Amino acid sequence: MSSAGDEAADGWQPSERARARTAFRRAQRRRALLVAGVATALVVAAVGYVVVTAPGWERAREAFFSPERAWEVLPQVAEGLWLNLRVWAVASGVGLVVGMLIAVVRTSRLPVLFPLRLLSVAYVDVFRGVPLLLVLLLVGFGLPALRLTWLPVSAAFLGGLAIVLTYTAFLAELFRAGIESVHPSQVAAARSLGLTRGQTVRRVVLPQAVRNVAAPVASMLVSLQKDSGLISILGAVDAIRAAQIATTGDYNFTPYVVAGLLFLVISIPLTRVVDAWSARQGWRGQLRGVAGAGVVR
Incomplete structure (x- = not known):
């Protein structure tokens, strides 16, 4: 009714x-x-008036917004974007798993894990402090110089490895913040019910930690999708590199615009979904936290 x-x-x-x-x-x-x-x-x-009435607008339109040239290079740029998406998917999966493990190690108080804690702290400090572009150059040109026969030396692999190394450090810090946001009473209640230390971390701490930092982690993964285009500096034929190759000879920069639009087609919907989901989780998560305070599942 x-x-x-x-x-x-x-x-x-x-x-x-x-x-x-x-x-x-x-x-x-x-x-x-x-x-x-x-x-x-x-x-x-x-803005349109300023652009259209600019003295160089006609020449800029031919050099950057040629429909014929855009349609001609679209298949090559789209094929390169597929490489970006694969790098993004692999780097996201590896970064989430390894970042979570590093966060667990850093927040553990077991004496036997002390050497791993030192290594994790050094790793996070280094790769959060070094620019991603520099990491790409060092990994892309440094690892092949070692001549390790078992290590792939393709530009896509080395670029993806550099992105994983950098973003895993940031994801580890986000997960560590989420773990430390769980109130100690939750751990004490779980241990009083007979759960072991490992069961407490797995069943009580990590679910709440992931929920607390889910929104910033999702935003970080959206940024990773955009930064996957940096692998082009190592020679990987992704969307940006394909656009660069297409501009060789005729100096028409429309392929760059096409590559940018393709990245926007992926990133804008992802950003809007993350924003909407974060807005919903903002108040619903608080209500769940209030309703479940002191309850160990």
Whole structure:
């Protein structure tokens, strides 16, 4: 039964003040939408006017926004983007697993893990402090110089390895923050129920830690998707490298625009999904945390 039917059955009707308040709020929303739409249209029109009336607009349009050239290079750039997506998928999976393990080691208090804790601290400090571009150059040119027969030396592998090394350090710090955000009473309650240290970490600490940092981890993975294009500096034929090859000879930079648009087609929906999911988790997660405080599952 509808709410209107319920109101009629109960004999309840909103007061004049309540109806006026609802109408006022609706009018405010409509006014805000109208103002936002007009402001956006004015900004877009102003930017468009500045660009179109620029002295070099005709030449820039031919060099950067050629529809014929864009359609011609689209298959090659799209094939390169497939390499970016594969690097992103592998690096995300490896980074999540290894980052979680490093976070568990860093937060462990077992004396036997002390050497691993030192190594994990050094690893995180180094790869969080060195720029990703420099890591790519050192890994891409340093590892092949060792002439290790068992190590693949393809540009895609070495570039993906450099991205994994850098992003795993950041993911490890996020997971460590999530683990440390779990209240010690949760651990004490789990141990009092007879759970071992390992069972407490696996069944009590990690689920709550992952939930607490799920939103920033998702945002980090979106950034990883964009940075996967940096493997092109090692010679891997990804979307950016394919666009660079296509510009050789005619100096038409439309392939770069095509590569950028393809990255946006992937990153913008991912960003919007992460934002929407984070907004939902924000208040729902708090409600679950309040309702489940002191409860060990």
